[in-house]
Amino acid sequence: MLDPRIKAIEHRLSQVKNIIAVSSGKGGVGKSVVSSILALILSKKGYKVGLMDLDFTSPSTHLILGIKGLFPEEKEGIIPPTFEDIKFMSIVYFSKDKALSLRGQDFSDSFIEILAITKWNKLDYLILDMPPGINDATLDVIRYMRKVKFIIVTTPSILSFSTVKKLIDTLNTLKIEIIGVIENMKSDQTYSIGEELGEVKAKFLGEIPFDPELEKCFGNTKMLLTTKFSRELEKIVNEIRM
Amino acid sequence: MHEWALAEAIIYTVTEIAEREQFKEVSRVNVKVGELQQVDLEIIKFALTQLKRGKLKNTEFRIEPVRARLKCRICEYVWDFNKNELDEEVAEAIHFVPEVAHSFIKCPNCGAQDFEFVEGRRMYIESVSGVR
Ligand SMILES: Nc1ncnc2c1ncn2[C@@H]1O[C@H](COP(=O)(O)OP(=O)(O)OP(=O)(O)O)[C@@H](O)[C@H]1O
Ligand SMILES: [Mg+2]
Ligand SMILES: [Zn+2]
Numbered sequence: 134m135l136d137p138r139i140k141a142i143e144h145r146l147s148q149v150k151n152i153i154a155v156s157s158g159k160g161g162v163g164k165s166v167v168s169s170i171l172a173l174i175l176s177k178k179g180y181k182v183g184l185m186d187l188d189f190t191s192p193s194t195h196l197i198l199g200i201k202g203l204f205p206e207e208k209e210g211i212i213p214p215t216f217e218d219i220k221f222m223s224i225v226y227f228s229k230d231k232a233l234s235l236r237g238q239d240f241s242d243s244f245i246e247i248l249a250i251t252k253w254n255k256l257d258y259l260i261l262d263m264p265p266g267i268n269d270a271t272l273d274v275i276r277y278m279r280k281v282k283f284i285i286v287t288t289p290s291i292l293s294f295s296t297v298k299k300l301i302d303t304l305n306t307l308k309i310e311i312i313g314v315i316e317n318m319k320s321d322q323t324y325s326i327g328e329e330l331g332e333v334k335a336k337f338l339g340e341i342p343f344d345p346e347l348e349k350c351f352g353n354t355k356m357l358l359t360t361k362f363s364r365e366l367e368k369i370v371n372e373i374r375m
Numbered sequence: 376m377h378e379w380a381l382a383e384a385i386i387y388t389v390t391e392i393a394e395r396e397q398f399k400e401v402s403r404v405n406v407k408v409g410e411l412q413q414v415d416l417e418i419i420k421f422a423l424t425q426l427k428r429g430k431l432k433n434t435e436f437r438i439e440p441v442r443a444r445l446k447c448r449i450c451e452y453v454w455d456f457n458k459n460e461l462d463e464e465v466a467e468a469i470h471f472v473p474e475v476a477h478s479f480i481k482c483p484n485c486g487a488q489d490f491e492f493v494e495g496r497r498m499y500i501e502s503v504s505g506v507r
Contacts, residue, residue: 135500137406140391141384210380211471224475227468231478234488242497243474250380250471 138249142277145210145248149183149256152281153312154274158296160265162288163317166347167366168262169197171284173354174367176218180257183213185247186223187274188264189233189240195223199352210252217354222251240269248277267300275309282310285335287326288318294326301333312373313338315366339369377471378415381498382422386431389503393430398505401434405502409495411443411456411473413466430505443495445480452484453493473497 146152155168165188172184186194195201203214204226213220224233224243235243253259261281264270274281283304287297297314304311313336316326320343330337341362350356357363385406393401408414416438423436443456456476458466465479473496477488 135388135392135503137381137384137388137498137500140387141380144383144387205471207377210377210383224472227472227475228478229464229468233475233478235474235477239474239477243472246472246474246497249384250377252380 136245138245139277141249142245145251145253146259146278146280149253149259151257152259152261152278154261154263154271154278154281154283155286156263156271156283156300157265157286157293158267158300159287159293162286162293163341164265164286165193165262166197166362167284167286167315167317167341168260169194170357170363170366171370172219172258172260173198173217173358174363174370175258175260177358181255182218183220183222183253183256183259184262185221185259186225186262187244187270188262189224189228189235189243190264192223192225192228194262195221195225197351197357198354205251208252210250212252220253220256222247237269241273244270244273245277267296267303271300271303275304275307282312284312284338285314286317287314289316289320289326289340294329297326298333301335305334311335315369316340318343338373339365341365341369378418379422381414382419382426385419385423385436385498385500386426388500389431389434390429392503393505396503396505397507398430399507401431401503401505403435403437403502403504404500405437405439406498407439407441407501408498409441409443409473409492410458411469411476411492411496412498413458413470414498416440441495444493445476445482445490446493447482447485447487448489448491449487450482450485452482454483456480456495 155164172182176182186192200216205211213222287293315338319340344362347362446453468475
């Protein structure tokens, strides 16, 4: 009982230079905003960028970027629709904003299915918005996308950082590259993740302050790119060689 | 048509098996295709004839449908998937990613959306035979 889709994934991703999973372990820390705006920033810099929303239960990158009315073209596979030069894939094309609760194997099967039929062609960066938790999505990404690298998002909270440490351990054990950790929603609190990172094997990439203007700009990419959030994220992007 | 992508997936996989098994030629491949996905078998067959080459040049591909059956995890009721009960948009979504059936289909007995696919969910390669 051989599943022919597995072999196809390798071919579908063969022209994708970098795959970056934006992950955390923790929920609600800003993974979706970071991945959406990261895709915008890289695309603006002239790279060929794809964005894939892997949060099948609560997809949200389409809401952040204001993507609607798109559907993939079926042509010897499926061609991801382009939104402002970003090739965008999300389960919302198919689940139509209805609730979708998937158990482990069903998650894996839909993940494999989408990867096996999606023709990204040439990409410099494929950004993955990961669901919260260290679970099926994390394990499947590692299993089927061998060259994936992780950007980890945390908030300046001991609770968030303790989960992040577990994710870092898991990735280190599996020998998966970690680009580094972004500290999001930073306020003037004293607790600093940057200092704590010394004890784990991951690089501190920088911090993004809490930006009260952010939500107002959802759905409007021009405005999103002018936010404090985007400017700080862009500084981080300029510093790292991804 | 994404049938084409599925046909490519079969070719990639069988080619790899032929290498691993050191077949000079692949004589026959049996493929089962679950009906849930509503794949057009004729298009798959056509795509395979267009895509096969090298060790697969003379391969006979047998493509057979498998009836899709679902089983409710709450009340254990088992039923057959029937495409004609769905509207076109939903049928299309399930065609691309069968698991989204969980967003649209309910158990006819108790109304739950927590069901599993007993069989006929997807396509798989049942056997590959060749000459060494
Ligand atoms: N730096 C920031 N300043 C202000 N608000 C922020 C900031 N970062 C994230 N948010 C807000 O926090 C909320 C959670 O962000 P987001 O949805 O990106 O998190 P997430 O990690 O993807 O969540 P989930 O785990 O549910 O997928 C959103 O409402 C977002 O607007
Ligand atoms: Mg999210
Ligand atoms: Zn039932």
